Amino acid sequence: MVENRPFAQFMAYLTLALGVVIVAFPVYLAIMASTFDAATIINGNMPLVPGDQAAVNYPRALFYGGVHAREPVAGMMFNSMIMALGIAIGKILISILSAFAVVYFKFPFRKTAFWIIFITLMLPVEVRIYPTYKIVADLGLLDTYTGLVMPLIASATGTLLFRQFFMTIPDELLEASKIDGAGAFRFFKDTLLPLSMTTIAALFVIQFIYGWNQYLWPLLITTKSSMQTIVIGIKKMITTTDALTEWQIAMTTAVLAMLPPVLVVIFMQRLFVKGLVETEK
Amino acid sequence: MAGVTLDTVRKVYAGNVEAVKGVSLGIEDGSFCVLVGPSGCGKSTLLRMIAGLETISGGEVKIGDRIVNQVEPADRDIAMVFQNYALYPHMSVYDNMAYGLKNRGTPKDEIEKRVKEAARILAIESFLARKPRQLSGGQRQRVAMGRAIVRKPQVFLFDEPLSNLDAKLRVQMRVEIKRLQRALGVTSIYVTHDQVEAMTLSDKLVVMSGGQIEQVGTPSEVYRRPETRFVATFIGSPPMNILPGTVEAPGRVSIGGQSIAVTDMREGLTPGSAIEVGLRPEDVQAGGTGTSSLSMDVDFVEELGATQLFHGKVAGAEFIVQASTGQLPADTRRLALAVEPANVHLFDPQTTKRLGRV
Known part of the structure; x- marks a missing residue:
């Protein structure tokens, strides 16, 4: 389509810019807030240009924490990182293997197995939270990384994604590798895995962010402050009972919490987009 | 090996x-x-x-x-x-x-x-x-x-x-x-x-x-x-023409009243019984005359460069003849086809098997 209407173009850009501003302004505000001291924020006249307290706020948040919570953000970030990585990697492992089984092996009740996996899509953590909590508690996994990660690994999204991808791989490729003397495992390792790289990247990005942003589950099963994740940490900093909220530290923590997902997206973006629109075989 | x-x-x-x-x-x-x-x-x-x-x-x-x-x-x-x-x-x-x-x-x-x-x-x-x-x-x-x-x-x-x-x-x-x-x-x-x-x-x-x-x-x-009508029509391009005919005598069949000689014909076929006659488009001589000949009504001509394909009907059945370009005018409406007896294939209409010499 060839069009040359300057006004229409201007309007389009204006709409876009407006959208960006609406979405980005709170983020900008958080970043700004993390560069002032508490007094400046509390008196309600926080300037929209950066202040000079960043060098104070960031080290304090990272290694000391809030005045009341007294929990260094570095530790929380470590917990969140373990949880997010655990969920992302665990999910990829489980789902690529189960998709491999469902697509390439003929066994009795294969369809049933697939449908059982599929049905779990309709049961997110929030729905099955009580039984899951009960099981994790009975297994003595409260306040452990295993307890944080394991219940969230099992889900059907990844299996479905890999299954759809595997179905697009021509059967002849499997047959060619059979004739080339590659067994099931070698076909998986030498052919399927390299071809799935972009899908894996896409799933990793989605699941890393999913894991990083978990709130309800870690809130339920962690009681020790040393096991807290950063999302819980922010919440704790904001709700204080008998003192002023240290907004500058809360905002600093929020900015720090945004960082890893942003980095993951930036560095894996190219692969990620390719994985979602992959058509070339 | x-x-x-x-x-x-x-x-x-x-x-x-x-x-x-x-x-x-x-x-x-x-x-x-x-x-x-x-x-x-x-x-x-x-x-x-x-x-x-x-x-x-x-x-x-x-x-x-x-x-x-x-x-x-x-x-x-x-x-x-x-x-x-x-x-x-x-x-x-x-x-x-x-x-x-x-x-x-x-x-x-x-x-x-x-x-x-x-x-x-x-x-x-x-x-x-x-x-x-x-x-x-x-x-x-x-x-x-x-x-x-x-x-x-x-x-x-x-x-x-x-x-x-x-x-x-x-x-x-x-x-x-x-x-x-x-x-x-x-x-x-x-x-x-x-x-x-x-x-x-x-x-x-x-x-x-x-x-x-x-x-x-x-x-x-x-x-x-x-060996069968299927093979006859599958191998060869354009495919072999199959015409309905009847047995006249040993070594002779009739197609819509036109009689042609056949070399490879099973013995003991009852005169008057139905038979299918196969002729390859490249095996019949368009415009030729001989002991055995058929006449064909031409519908249209396909030009293939070196050769021409005449599409038409012989005794009511679809028929294709291949001829060298320039051999016949493209507006030919009626063709005489000379048939070499050795090039005629006969098939049983029921079993579709070849009715050649055993």
């Missing part, structure tokens, strides 16, 4: 669909055997059973002296070229060709020697570092063949390898496959639905239909003496 022997091989799919109905066939060591037939005739299924990609429901497949029914594809000592090439998209051309050897634990220098050798034969040496997607269709096909060659198998299996290529390249690759097979002397089984490919490539032509073998023979045998 080894031949391939099939003994009443059957394939029954779930739901009792019989794709291959008891095929027996001997393929001599070093020969080029082409399985040809319309889609769904079971030719690909048969090939895949030889390859070990389909289980065998009944009968025996032997490669050399070994029964391979229960042998894994990798251990059958075969190599296969697929229609869509089935190259590993993430591997370089070199790795594609080396993969099978690597899996077998062939030493590295031996692999390199064989891949280089195959690449030289196929003239793909300059692409060895490339990925399949950077190659054209013809080049991919060569790589697929290279992957088969490096294995030095007992048998090559080709599953419609040229179907994805354009017409010009197909002709070129056809010649190359033939030359390669001659040079390597490896028993080859080739599946195609293209009768020109089948005729030009094969030492042994197997025409299949409905899961069964219709006829086995050299290309010229199959062309000269088709």
